[in-house]
Amino acid sequence: MKAKALGVIAGALIAATPLVSFAAGLPAPFEGSSTLQADGLVKSIDQVKHSVTVLDAQGGEASFDITDPANLAQIRQGGKVHIRMVRKALVSVTRGADGHGAGAQSAQPNTVHNVTAEVQTIDHASGIMALKSPNGAVFHIQGREPAKVAGVTPGMQVMVAFAQQVDVAVAPAQ
Numbered sequence: 001m002k003a004k005a006l007g008v009i010a011g012a013l014i015a016a017t018p019l020v021s022f023a024a025g026l027p028a029p030f031e032g033s034s035t036l037q038a039d040g041l042v043k044s045i046d047q048v049k050h051s052v053t054v055l056d057a058q059g060g061e062a063s064f065d066i067t068d069p070a071n072l073a074q075i076r077q078g079g080k081v082h083i084r085m086v087r088k089a090l091v092s093v094t095r096g097a098d099g100h101g102a103g104a105q106s107a108q109p110n111t112v113h114n115v116t117a118e119v120q121t122i123d124h125a126s127g128i129m130a131l132k133s134p135n136g137a138v139f140h141i142q143g144r145e146p147a148k149v150a151g152v153t154p155g156m157q158v159m160v161a162f163a164q165q166v167d168v169a170v171a172p173a174q
Helices: 003-025 069-074
Strands: 030-046 051-057 062-064 079-095 111-123 128-132 136-142 156-170
Touching: 003 079, 062 156, 069 156, 079 136, 111 136
Parallel strands: none
Antiparallel strands: 030 051, 030 079, 030 136, 051 062, 079 156, 111 128, 111 156, 128 136
């Protein structure tokens, strides 16, 4: 019941957000996704929990709960793997490139974290944007519908609300 109520509240907030953006003359919020891909060496596998622990080229270690276990049976300890993580996000333009805008927007419920960023570049054909966070890290978001990012331009400030769920797939490296 609590999860359903949160979903209803989140839906209402998401539905109201375009009104704030349009009132400020900014593009409406849009859905997108961030994809991270990496190769590594399998340290351990838990077939029951569908998880794998991987070492990267620098010796860093990370464990992943695999949401797409189709290839898990092909993975062996000590083998090379390719990890692909996709996280959905809601992107809201908070300030135009000219400095005008709606101001800070509240965090979206049911998200792990929110990131404010500045649009560095955008490919309107593919909907892929390069965004720079306040700490200088550059990351990419691809709009689910490229037509919805048509009004986004470099210099605009955005709030990216990342979803809690991360889709993780693993496959033997080629």
